[in-house]
Amino acid sequence: MGLTKTENFTEAQNELAKMLKALAHPARIAIIEHLIKANACIGTDLVEVLGLAQPTTSQHLRELKEAGLIKGTIEGTSMNYCIDQVKWKQYADKLNAFFTPVNFSESCC
Amino acid sequence: MGLTKTENFTEAQNELAKMLKALAHPARIAIIEHLIKANACIGTDLVEVLGLAQPTTSQHLRELKEAGLIKGTIEGTSMNYCIDQVKWKQYADKLNAFFTPVNFSESCC
């Protein structure tokens, strides 16, 4: 069906899945990495960096924006994108909490 | 096209995206959480836990197995699933490295 049965799961589970999904594409990873690395925020050489068409790049940027991971400010005709560091920290914390559970019961297989 | 242009990105970027994708579904999050919480490894009450059909559950389990996150051992007619703790730690480390970059250039937007 292609349609996730979100009603079967907790809000926390759905949210975590959504967070992971927002980053589950190499282009979006590449965008984030580039924004972290760049000492200045970026107009859009991002199209060049990714090697994807401008509309495709714009779409990935929108997904990251919708996830709250990046912000964009207008600068003339172009856009300055950068990481939303507050949201980024929230992501890091939530994922860290998920990946380092308090008690791992000893492996039985 | 629905087909990711992996050739545009580095191996590390593609791998990280794949890792995130393996967990980017609430059912797979739920499976992992249940396997962590359960003091014993699980036959498959997982079908009940998820509230999804048996083939659907099996499919999600396969994806997690292919990602290396879980292992299964045969026990009679049933299967015992559990987290692969070595792989799990690798995941935690890689994601942690991604989310806590050494130098965040100060925000400019």
Added chain:
DNA sequence: TTTATTAATCGTAATATTGCAATATAATAA
């Protein structure tokens, strides 16, 4: 043997995602 029981696989329908060309929008430059 026959009959459950459990889990994987196959086939398929419905929806989602990825990517791009074409177009639209909006701000600047000439």
Added chain:
DNA sequence: TTATTATATTGCAATATTACGATTAATAAA
């Protein structure tokens, strides 16, 4: 005003994902 530049949106084609019924395979129980 008319370009030019940068970005977003629309529409569409191709592939991927999610879910399930039906079937298969393999062990256990009768």
